[in-house]
Amino acid sequence: MASHWGPFLIDSDGGSVRGVHPHPADPDPSPISGGLAAVTRCRVGRPAIRRSWLEGGPGTATERRGAEPFVEVGWGEALDRVAAELARVRDDLGTDAIYGGSYGWGSSGRFHDPTTQTARFLRLFGGCTVSRGTYSGAAAEVVVPHVLGLTYHEAVAAQTSWSRIAAHTELLVSFGGLRLSNTDVTYGGQGPHLTRTWLGRAAERGMRMVGVAPVDDDLPAGLARRWFPIRPGTDVALMCGLIHTLVTEGRADLTFLRRWCVGWERLWAYLAGSGGEPPRSAEWAASVTGVGAGEIRALARDMAAHRTLVNLTLSIQRADHGEQTWWMGIALAAVLGQIGLPGGGIAFPFGAAGNVGAGQTREPVPGLPVPLLPPGPVIPVARVADMLEHPGQGFHADGGYDLYPDVRLVYWTGGNVFHHHQDLNRLARVWQRPETIVVHEPFWTATARRADIVLPVTTPLERDDLGGAETMLVAMVQAIEPVGEARHDHDVFASLAHRLGFGPAFTEGRTAGEWVRHLYDRYRQANPAAPAFDEFWAAGSVAHPVAPMGGTDQVFLERFRADPEAHPLRTPSGRIELWSATIDGYGYPDCAGHPRWYEPFERLGGAGADRWPLHLVSNQPRWRLHSQYDHGPPSQAAKVAGREPVRINPVDAAARGIATGDVVRLHNERGACLAGAVVSGAVAPGVVELATGAWYDPGPDGTCRHGNPNVLTRDKGTSQLAQGPSAQTCLVEVTRFDGEPPPVQAFDPPELIGR
Ligand SMILES: Nc1nc2c(c(=O)[nH]1)N[C@H]1C(S)=C(S)[C@@H](COP(=O)(O)OP(=O)(O)OC[C@H]3O[C@@H](n4cnc5c(=O)[nH]c(N)nc54)[C@H](O)[C@@H]3O)O[C@H]1N2
Ligand SMILES: Nc1nc2c(c(=O)[nH]1)N[C@H]1C(S)=C(S)[C@@H](COP(=O)(O)OP(=O)(O)OC[C@H]3O[C@@H](n4cnc5c(=O)[nH]c(N)nc54)[C@H](O)[C@@H]3O)O[C@H]1N2
Ligand SMILES: [Mo]
Numbered sequence: 001m002a003s004h005w006g007p008f009l010i011d012s013d014g015g016s017v018r019g020v021h022p023h024p025a026d027p028d029p030s031p032i033s034g035g036l037a038a039v040t041r042c043r044v045g046r047p048a049i050r051r052s053w054l055e056g057g058p059g060t061a062t063e064r065r066g067a068e069p070f071v072e073v074g075w076g077e078a079l080d081r082v083a084a085e086l087a088r089v090r091d092d093l094g095t096d097a098i099y100g101g102s103y104g105w106g107s108s109g110r111f112h113d114p115t116t117q118t119a120r121f122l123r124l125f126g127g128c129t130v131s132r133g134t135y136s137g138a139a140a141e142v143v144v145p146h147v148l149g150l151t152y153h154e155a156v157a158a159q160t161s162w163s164r165i166a167a168h169t170e171l172l173v174s175f176g177g178l179r180l181s182n183t184d185v186t187y188g189g190q191g192p193h194l195t196r197t198w199l200g201r202a203a204e205r206g207m208r209m210v211g212v213a214p215v216d217d218d219l220p221a222g223l224a225r226r227w228f229p230i231r232p233g234t235d236v237a238l239m240c241g242l243i244h245t246l247v248t249e250g251r252a253d254l255t256f257l258r259r260w261c262v263g264w265e266r267l268w269a270y271l272a273g274s275g276g277e278p279p280r281s282a283e284w285a286a287s288v289t290g291v292g293a294g295e296i297r298a299l300a301r302d303m304a305a306h307r308t309l310v311n312l313t314l315s316i317q318r319a320d321h322g323e324q325t326w327w328m329g330i331a332l333a334a335v336l337g338q339i340g341l342p343g344g345g346i347a348f349p350f351g352a353a354g355n356v357g358a359g360q361t362r363e364p365v366p367g368l369p370v371p372l373l374p375p376g377p378v379i380p381v382a383r384v385a386d387m388l389e390h391p392g393q394g395f396h397a398d399g400g401y402d403l404y405p406d407v408r409l410v411y412w413t414g415g416n417v418f419h420h421h422q423d424l425n426r427l428a429r430v431w432q433r434p435e436t437i438v439v440h441e442p443f444w445t446a447t448a449r450r451a452d453i454v455l456p457v458t459t460p461l462e463r464d465d466l467g468g469a470e471t472m473l474v475a476m477v478q479a480i481e482p483v484g485e486a487r488h489d490h491d492v493f494a495s496l497a498h499r500l501g502f503g504p505a506f507t508e509g510r511t512a513g514e515w516v517r518h519l520y521d522r523y524r525q526a527n528p529a530a531p532a533f534d535e536f537w538a539a540g541s542v543a544h545p546v547a548p549m550g551g552t553d554q555v556f557l558e559r560f561r562a563d564p565e566a567h568p569l570r571t572p573s574g575r576i577e578l579w580s581a582t583i584d585g586y587g588y589p590d591c592a593g594h595p596r597w598y599e600p601f602e603r604l605g606g607a608g609a610d611r612w613p614l615h616l617v618s619n620q621p622r623w624r625l626h627s628q629y630d631h632g633p634p635s636q637a638a639k640v641a642g643r644e645p646v647r648i649n650p651v652d653a654a655a656r657g658i659a660t661g662d663v664v665r666l667h668n669e670r671g672a673c674l675a676g677a678v679v680s681g682a683v684a685p686g687v688v689e690l691a692t693g694a695w696y697d698p699g700p701d702g703t704c705r706h707g708n709p710n711v712l713t714r715d716k717g718t719s720q721l722a723q724g725p726s727a728q729t730c731l732v733e734v735t736r737f738d739g740e741p742p743p744v745q746a747f748d749p750p751e752l753i754g755r
Helices: 031-038 051-056 075-093 114-125 138-148 152-157 162-168 180-184 193-206 235-249 254-259 263-272 282-289 293-305 321-334 380-387 424-430 489-500 504-509 514-527 533-539 558-562 580-587 631-638 650-655
Strands: 008-012 016-022 048-050 070-072 130-132 173-177 208-212 225-228 308-312 345-347 379-382 394-399 400-403 409-413 436-441 453-457 464-470 472-476 540-541 614-617 647-650 662-667 672-679 687-690 731-736
Touching: 008 731, 031 672, 048 051, 048 514, 051 070, 051 180, 075 409, 075 436, 075 453, 075 489, 114 409, 114 489, 130 380, 138 152, 138 193, 138 321, 162 193, 173 293, 180 193, 235 263, 235 282, 235 293, 235 321, 254 263, 254 321, 282 293, 293 308, 308 647, 321 345, 379 380, 380 394, 380 424, 409 472, 436 464, 472 533, 489 504, 489 514, 514 533, 650 672
Parallel strands: 130 379, 173 208, 173 308, 208 225, 308 345, 409 436, 436 453, 614 687, 647 672
Antiparallel strands: 008 016, 048 070, 048 453, 394 400, 464 472, 472 540, 614 731, 647 687, 662 672, 662 731
């Protein structure tokens, strides 16, 4: 079986999972697979319709979403009602009134991927309002093309190979650490896990690591490593201090800055302190970051004296003004002058996904074809609540200006917006505005519970599919019967398409099983050495001929460095843009023409810290993928007092009378949640760490009883440039919860009325 967290073998009795075993080709399997033992639990058994919607029609008592019972109906009735409602909204209000942005990871599998299925269906239907970008890398996705002239995905595929890092890098300075557990996962399909092996080889040869991060175990244990704790959200200030030191001490590579970059003079004028601004020196950086000025200078010297790779993870851009961390990080590498040299320069986002540095493109296994997007509104993905709240209001993004559409119908598959979006109390309010919300889900997630119509769908264990990863193609052979009345997303859309008059266009006359064979045959046309389908299916997987990008031994921006005239970047200047006339021309107050420090809306030592003295880091969970299989054994084993664990430094815990195992309350002006305390020196003083994805479980006063951090985060765009999520900018207070804590009800199904 293939998954976002790697290949594994599944042992089943046809109805349930008996065991999940590591794949023989995987040297470092992920614990996440263990969650699949719970695949039959918390399932949506039958199509279900919210009672008031069923009785009163679209728009009835929408404030009761998530609070009232569902009526279970047959598939025929559910599909008739969904098709009629789609047609009503399209015909009366137009397709802009349907939001099909539907962000989420769903499950891997080339054919059954719910995002692709939904896009094909809604585009053939006539279109809808969609979203662009990701919660993962929204700011990076917009900055990288402006600065390096590559799309974000081109740049990630072109990253320096691990083999080159292992052979050449002397010092790896990583902003956001290099969290091995995060490399368990790659969107769309992870192959065997090799990051630990590569890091080990690099360390054996003598590579040292510096992890700039609020959490110590963001760096793998057992290697030559140094933890550089920093106040969260202040990386740009540290980068400024490093650059300032390099320049004033004569260690900057001015030749590189002049020949390979544009805009250095303007950036330096800012950093040196002009127009009444302070010089962005090591002393200034120390006052912002909490790191000593001497340490900053020592790190700058170390970086200049060695083959140094500057790595940027995604967490540092998922914050207020997140665009700046990546832009200034590229500037720092440019000042060091090692961009394009083996093992030196700039890298991203190692430590945020398992396939970075694999030196190969994603296996070209064809997926379900998606027709062109009909014209219609496109919103930055994390602006969904703004859209629902402010129809007709204008918004800026990357030089464009548009109006939010008036959305009346929301169609969601493969995502859990009531885990992933910021400020869930606000989302719950604006979620009342649409007239109809349709969700396809295997499980009774917080999002499914807040729908009007829930259609139960299968998981990958209940269907045949093709799994593509870097080095292997996996036969995802159905392991168990569909649970309850679950159907495949594809079959649901095929039935709807037939009702709406475009069935043959959607299915092209193929069943799901026939599509899987058809896609394999197309793969085989491109890879003639691959065996026939039946042979592949029986073998379970094939190692496939990989399509190397510049060889498996590539160096990021090597050709550009070798000859910038012959191989210019696709930026307006052909160089690395430390000054972007394009961005400057947008005239944004919150994103200038060169990277710079902006005060975030809150931070330790800055705004808000007098009221909320702790910084909340909501990072990725080790024991699950986001909210998926939170009810499964590995995630449940990590819970403390039945709640999501929150780690707090011993100093902060002592000041609050908190001990490991206590139930605690995290709160700020946006919301509150309970969690289970773990006192640990692995988090810096002033920092608390609560991973994302605990199933949202608000009590009567809105406090999440289970520990979803997004009741605390603010729903604000990074800046007008990218409008990405700023989840990592978040201050809180933590107090011990005394008395009898309320029970967690996240995993109890909603009240269901049979019919
Ligand atoms: N505070 C804070 N919030 C964050 C982040 C953070 O760092 N801090 N990180 C953000 C990031 S980077 C991301 S990517 C998002 C992740 O947010 P999501 O991608 O929304 O999270 P998942 O839990 O993976 O949700 C996938 C859902 O799809 C369902 N599903 C699985 N397979 C199928 C299928 O075949 N069909 C259908 N219809 N459904 C299926 C699963 O049951 C699950 O409910 O969270 C974001 N939120
Ligand atoms: N096991 C597992 N792996 C995953 C996922 C999962 O759900 N489970 N999700 C995947 C997804 S969708 C994505 S997008 C990637 C995300 O990749 P990232 O965004 O890079 O990962 P995070 O875990 O959010 O953050 C990594 C570390 O950055 C540190 N950090 C937070 N704020 C700051 C800051 O302001 N400055 C500095 N210097 N460090 C900071 C935190 O201590 C945190 O542990 O991970 C992927 N990997
Ligand atoms: Mo992500």
